[in-house]
């Protein structure tokens with residue numbers, strides 16, 4: 600990646616973590632193309648980021664639609680002539696017991712949380728290879744640890760992690776890096792924007808502390824700069840991630856207790 604200020608494409612930048620990322624990169628004078636469906640909010644973020652020192656243009660669209668994905672990547676190329684960083688951040692939650700998951704809604708969730716990031720990476724690949732750039736996959740602690748009522752959401756983030764893991768190996772020779780970001784709970788409109796079925800949105804595990812989107816954005820920008828592979832954004836995520844993979848019996852016990860509290 601060039602030493603000059605990067606050209607960054609950020610999806611889901613009308614609010615939450617994506618907006619915080621645009622504002623954080625703006626401080627470094629980054630050139631950005633940001634995307635989300637809400638044109639009015641997106642243009643507001645683009646103006647704010649430009650006032651804060653970046654060069655930020657809004658390209659409104661739905662990342663589950665192929666024509667909008669193509670338009671987004673083309674806009675970055677035509678506006679700035681290159682892409683250094685693609686941040687696949689747009690995503691949605693789904694809170695439901697596994698027996699209540701609506702399979703059509705789950706298919707839509709996969710289209711947004713898994714297919715869109717993969718497809719955008721494919722579309723941006725030539726530019727990313729030229730710049731020896733980075734792809735950021737906004738995963739979650741749910742990408743490595745599934746808790747009760749979050750099976751659908753976790754399934755999409757596990758799938759995203761699988762693609763990222765595979766892609767990292769495939770692209771090693773090309774110089775394109777893959778960064779997976781795993782936040783825990785973050786203070787954004789995420790829970791209100793999630794799908795819910797017969798359950799309260801966002802029952803949060805005991806001990807989880809809510810982070811600010813700015814903290815997650817700051818860690819992400821630093822991790823891109825150092826070309827890290829994974830960033831877990833809090834101690835809570837470190838513990839959950841370790842427990843689910845290294846001491847699964849303990850994780851199963853915690854899961855059972857969480858499920859019992861909810862029933």
Ligand SMILES: NC(=O)c1ccc[n+]([C@@H]2O[C@H](COP(=O)([O-])OP(=O)(O)OC[C@H]3O[C@@H](n4cnc5c(N)ncnc54)[C@H](OP(=O)(O)O)[C@@H]3O)[C@@H](O)[C@H]2O)c1
Nearest residue numbers: 611613615616635636637661662690739784785787788789
């Ligand atoms: N907040 C958390 O606790 C948390 C924890 C771990 C991981 N994450 C992950 O972090 C990412 C960002 O989450 P957030 O908390 O910032 O959520 P958020 O506040 O709900 O923001 C989601 C963003 O995605 C955009 N979006 C949704 N559907 C879209 C579509 N079809 N096409 C284009 N854009 C779309 C939304 O804008 P429009 O509605 O305008 O399209 C919005 O800008 C997600 O991938 C999420 O899974 C969040």
